[in-house]
Amino acid sequence: MVHVTLDKTDLKILQVLQSNGRLTNVELSERVALSPSPCLRRLKQLEDAGIIRQYAALLSPVAVQLGLQAFIRVSINKASEARNDFSEAVQNWPEVLSCFALTGETDYLLHTFFTDMNAFSHFVLDTLLSHPGVQDAQSSFVLKEIKNTTALPLSHLQSD
Numbered sequence: 001m002v003h004v005t006l007d008k009t010d011l012k013i014l015q016v017l018q019s020n021g022r023l024t025n026v027e028l029s030e031r032v033a034l035s036p037s038p039c040l041r042r043l044k045q046l047e048d049a050g051i052i053r054q055y056a057a058l059l060s061p062v063a064v065q066l067g068l069q070a071f072i073r074v075s076i077n078k079a080s081e082a083r084n085d086f087s088e089a090v091q092n093w094p095e096v097l098s099c100f101a102l103t104g105e106t107d108y109l110l111h112t113f114f115t116d117m118n119a120f121s122h123f124v125l126d127t128l129l130s131h132p133g134v135q136d137a138q139s140s141f142v143l144k145e146i147k148n149t150t151a152l153p154l155s156h157l158q159s160d
Helices: 008-019 027-033 036-048 080-090 117-128
Strands: 070-078 096-101 107-116 133-142
Touching: 008 027, 008 036, 027 036, 036 070, 036 107, 070 080, 080 096, 107 117, 117 133
Parallel strands: none
Antiparallel strands: 070 107, 070 133, 096 107
């Protein structure tokens, strides 16, 4: 990774791309008031530095029949090999979109999606609780999504 010091133009590029990652370089350059060639060069620097880590399409879970969303708090055995085994296993569970190691009473928080309660039950009973390192799992279902964004708040990086 290359270290890049972000200036106002870089921040503007990042803000615009966070709202629409499919813009052509010409469209992006127009929105950030930069000619296409320097805009492309800056974009490449941001990618090479790992600041832009990937581009993706954000799907509607309901439209692809994944309307049941749950957060699962997982407690595991305290042995370090149990943690490593769990961290490796979760990589192969497609129902898990995100897994976070936490401080406090819960060891991990899983963000998951399922087609229905039957699929959820199958995952918890046959996959999650069957993992040898898992001691306990507690679930919360999403009733209503209030805010969901992938855009990071970049305002703290802006200088006057």
